[in-house]
Amino acid sequence: MLIGDRKQQSYEPRIVAFLCNWCAYAGADLAGTQRLSYPPNVRVIRLMCSGRVDPGFIIEAFLEGADGVIVAGCHPGECHYEHGNRLAERRMTTLQHLLGFIGIEQARVRLAWVSAAEGRKFAQLIETTVEEVRALGPFQQFPRRAP
Amino acid sequence: MNNRVGVFICHCGKNIARTVDVEALRKEAAGLPGVEWAEDDMYLCSDPGQQLIRERIAEQNLDAVVVAACSPTLHTTTFRRAVESAGVNPFRLEIANIREQCSWVHPGTAETTHKAAALVRSGVEKARRTQPLEPIHVGLQRAVVVIGGGVAGIQAALDIAEAGYPVHLVEQGPNLGGRMAQLSETFPTLDCSSCILTPKMVEVSHHPLVTIHTLAEVTDVEGSIGNFQVRIRQQPRYVIAEGCTGCGDCVPACPQVVPGEFDRGLGARKAIYIPFPQAVPFTYTLDREHCLNQGPLIICDRCAQACEPRAIDFDQQPSEELVEAGAIVLATGCDTLPLSHFREYGHDRHPDVIDGLMFERLLSASGPTHGEIRRPSDHRVPKSIAFVQCAGSRDPERGKAYCSQICCMYTAKHALLYHHAVPDGKVYIFYIDIRAGGKGYEEFVERVRAEDGINYIRGKVAKLIPKDGKLEVWGVDTLLGEQVKVEVDLVVLATALVPSQGIQELARVARVAIDGDGFLSEAHPKLRPVESQTRGIYLAGTAQGPRDISATVAHAAGAASKVLGLFSHDELVEEPTIARVNEALCRGCSFCVSVCPYDAISLHEGTAHVNETLCRGCGACTPACFAAALGPRGFEDDQILAQIRALAC
Numbered sequence: 074m075l076i077g078d079r080k081q082q083s084y085e086p087r088i089v090a091f092l093c094n095w096c097a098y099a100g101a102d103l104a105g106t107q108r109l110s111y112p113p114n115v116r117v118i119r120l121m122c123s124g125r126v127d128p129g130f131i132i133e134a135f136l137e138g139a140d141g142v143i144v145a146g147c148h149p150g151e152c153h154y155e156h157g158n159r160l161a162e163r164r165m166t167t168l169q170h171l172l173g174f175i176g177i178e179q180a181r182v183r184l185a186w187v188s189a190a191e192g193r194k195f196a197q198l199i200e201t202t203v204e205e206v207r208a209l210g211p212f213q214q215f216p217r218r219a220p
Numbered sequence: 221m222n223n224r225v226g227v228f229i230c231h232c233g234k235n236i237a238r239t240v241d242v243e244a245l246r247k248e249a250a251g252l253p254g255v256e257w258a259e260d261d262m263y264l265c266s267d268p269g270q271q272l273i274r275e276r277i278a279e280q281n282l283d284a285v286v287v288a289a290c291s292p293t294l295h296t297t298t299f300r301r302a303v304e305s306a307g308v309n310p311f312r313l314e315i316a317n318i319r320e321q322c323s324w325v326h327p328g329t330a331e332t333t334h335k336a337a338a339l340v341r342s343g344v345e346k347a348r349r350t351q352p353l354e355p356i357h358v359g360l361q362r363a364v365v366v367i368g369g370g371v372a373g374i375q376a377a378l379d380i381a382e383a384g385y386p387v388h389l390v391e392q393g394p395n396l397g398g399r400m401a402q403l404s405e406t407f408p409t410l411d412c413s414s415c416i417l418t419p420k421m422v423e424v425s426h427h428p429l430v431t432i433h434t435l436a437e438v439t440d441v442e443g444s445i446g447n448f449q450v451r452i453r454q455q456p457r458y459v460i461a462e463g464c465t466g467c468g469d470c471v472p473a474c475p476q477v478v479p480g481e482f483d484r485g486l487g488a489r490k491a492i493y494i495p496f497p498q499a500v501p502f503t504y505t506l507d508r509e510h511c512l513n514q515g516p517l518i519i520c521d522r523c524a525q526a527c528e529p530r531a532i533d534f535d536q537q538p539s540e541e542l543v544e545a546g547a548i549v550l551a552t553g554c555d556t557l558p559l560s561h562f563r564e565y566g567h568d569r570h571p572d573v574i575d576g577l578m579f580e581r582l583l584s585a586s587g588p589t590h591g592e593i594r595r596p597s598d599h600r601v602p603k604s605i606a607f608v609q610c611a612g613s614r615d616p617e618r619g620k621a622y623c624s625q626i627c628c629m630y631t632a633k634h635a636l637l638y639h640h641a642v643p644d645g646k647v648y649i650f651y652i653d654i655r656a657g658g659k660g661y662e663e664f665v666e667r668v669r670a671e672d673g674i675n676y677i678r679g680k681v682a683k684l685i686p687k688d689g690k691l692e693v694w695g696v697d698t699l700l701g702e703q704v705k706v707e708v709d710l711v712v713l714a715t716a717l718v719p720s721q722g723i724q725e726l727a728r729v730a731r732v733a734i735d736g737d738g739f740l741s742e743a744h745p746k747l748r749p750v751e752s753q754t755r756g757i758y759l760a761g762t763a764q765g766p767r768d769i770s771a772t773v774a775h776a777a778g779a780a781s782k783v784l785g786l787f788s789h790d791e792l793v794e795e796p797t798i799a800r801v802n803e804a805l806c807r808g809c810s811f812c813v814s815v816c817p818y819d820a821i822s823l824h825e826g827t828a829h830v831n832e833t834l835c836r837g838c839g840a841c842t843p844a845c846f847a848a849a850l851g852p853r854g855f856e857d858d859q860i861l862a863q864i865r866a867l868a869c
């Protein structure tokens with residue numbers, strides 16, 4: 074089997090995570106430095122700030138086959154760029170309202186604050202998200218794009 | 221698109237290779253679209269590892285590189301240098317984090333290798349879409365505007381001027397000196413405040429590189445780090461500085477007597493005046509607000525008649541000057557909470573309730589009583605004084621939640637100086653705790669406490685009741701659990717330090733942040749205490765928060781050294797990873813303008829324009845743009861979408 078093929082037999086949720094460089098990504102690194110363990114279902118895209126996350130990215134991730142999406146940034150008031158995470162929060166709240174219309178369960182999209190010191194919180198975030206998305210089953214509402 | 225990508229996979233000893241099948245990963249990578257070469261190595265960050273990358277770039281004619289190794293926070297610079305030295309633009313390097321975020325957190329199963337492959341694929345997809353970027357070089361104006369002419373501003377100005385750079389020192393009042401000039405003696409050494417400040421004022425005023433603007437305000441700040449344009453508005457002094465010899469002949473001629481601000485209303489001055497004898501510049505000021513000549517009509521010219529050098533000019537007008545500066549230091553100092561704030565202590569009803577700064581004026585040899593402590597109501601020497609510490613400090617309900625840092629110390633000093641002057645006088649000091657954290661401070665307080673006749677009473681004062689020319693102080697002694705009632709001649713409140721007036725307006729103009737208490741916010745409370753949150757603008761002294769003189773001077777010196785660090789470069793070299801506007805697509809809706817945390821975007825003729833020194837590349841503007849007309853270099857939409865495709869499937 075080629076690496077990159079999804080196993081069809083047993084469902085393993087695929088989670089795409091957008092992490093801000095300064096807090097959430099550093100928290101994910103810390104989880105590694107502390108040798109914590111969490112499920113390998115998550116794939117990280119590093120951005121400078123959670124304020125960079127376009128709600129369109131999240132839809133795109135589902136179109137491309139993701140079963141869940143995480144957006145994580147610095148805690149409120151601690152964004153490296155003053156208020157990027159507040160913008161992210163606003164955009165995500167709006168998106169959450171729209172998700173139902175386009176057939177995506179709200180629980181598949183999660184916004185979280187993870188500081189650079191919160192390796193454990195990051196690991197737990199992945200763990201609970203993977204479990205919840207696993208319980209929801211594979212995301213199949215959108216037709217798969219031809220590769 | 222770059223189609224000659226090289227992928228280099230690091231084993232990191234066994235750190236990666238233990239759980240990731242590096243060989244399978246390499247094979248997978250080699251087959252990815254756009255990948256020309258894939259190779260693995262034991263330690264890519266080592267010299268031989270970097271050499272390997274350089275050689276392959278040359279041999280295989282690679283145009284972009286993906287390094288699959290540890291977190292990009294660790295070795296981005298290392299690998300950027302390596303690829304750059306082999307001729308690949310450093311911004312065409314991508315790092316796939318397969319250690320911290322893969323091999324270290326997952327077990328040695330196929331899924332882990334699978335994830336590593338996805339991360340490499342994502343890196344390759346991004347690397348294929350990277351553009352060569354060049355650092356942005358910006359010119360640097362090596363001059364500084366220091367706002368505030370107290371000890372902080374003077375210190376910063378002197379340090380910077382001594383290093384050879386021009387300084388504009390802007391002071392709102394008629395003279396330099398700030399709060400420190402008002403003080404009598406300083407704790408814990410009891411040095412005379414003027415004696416240590418005056419030489420500094422003189423030095424800064426004579427420094428060939430320092431231009432002093434008194435009676436001046438900064439009304440506008442444009443530009444950004446390295447290139448600010450600062451507008452200084454000069455109020456008229458009505459006395460020609462070059463003409464005034466400081467003889468003071470005008471003063472007896474002036475018929476108008478007004479309370480002196482410098483003496484906190486305890487003394488009087490004329491409408492033409494100099495606030496204190498050591499004032500710098502030593503130039504008289506005509507206070508037109510209190511002058512008989514209101515408006516253009518001159519009905520009294522007695523000062524002008526008395527002025528031999530003919531230095532008085534009733535027609536002076538405000539003027540403005542635009543100054544170019546690479547950096548700005550904000551040293552605007554502090555005020556104290558006004559006595560009118562303390563209704564329960566009744567200053568409005570009793571003149572013998574004063575604040576610490578008024579007591580400083582009573583102690584000062586050049587003060588309204590020439591250093592004799594006399595109470596305001598009847599000018600008698602008080603035989604007893606109650607000092608009330610934490611008046612408004614550490615009182616979140618009725619005042620400020622914070623500690624004002626200096627009151628414990630100056631109250632101890634006041635008690636001691638009073639005790640020296642009136643040895644049989646009685647002192648009661650009401651306090652919550654004694655905070656004496658500086659060098660020699662605790663020893664000083666202990667010395668004061670040991671004096672006979674100085675009583676420290678732990679507890680708060682509830683109210684003050686005037687009674688037969690005295691003040692009855694009602695309070696509690698929380699150590700004894702008893703009510704206390706003492707009769708005193710004078711009450712001195714150690715009022716909380718608060719930000720100086722006008723700081724909000726200045727903060728708005730200079731686009732720096734202020735904290736919940738109204739002080740200027742530092743960029744980081746621990747690691748960047750002298751930088752504001754706006755690059756190129758630095759903070760000095762109590763404008764940032766309460767502190768004593770030594771801490772103020774240290775803070776100011778820190779701000780100056782930051783400025784000098786900035787000026788040690790010929791030009792500013794800025795990261796190129798900032799937002800770029802596609803002018804053909806921009807529709808001028810200005811949504812990006814409103815979300816930018818740095819005011820870095822402005823509209824020019826209906827098209828967004830990014831200020832390259834203000835933009836920090838966070839990307840908040842990009843999702844706000846409906847026309848997809850702008851994005852941060854290095855994190856563009858097409859790159860991220862390609863990563864999503866690589867990772868989601």
Ligand code: FES
Nearest residue numbers: 093122146147153
């Ligand atoms: S930098 Fe972390 S959310 Fe903005």
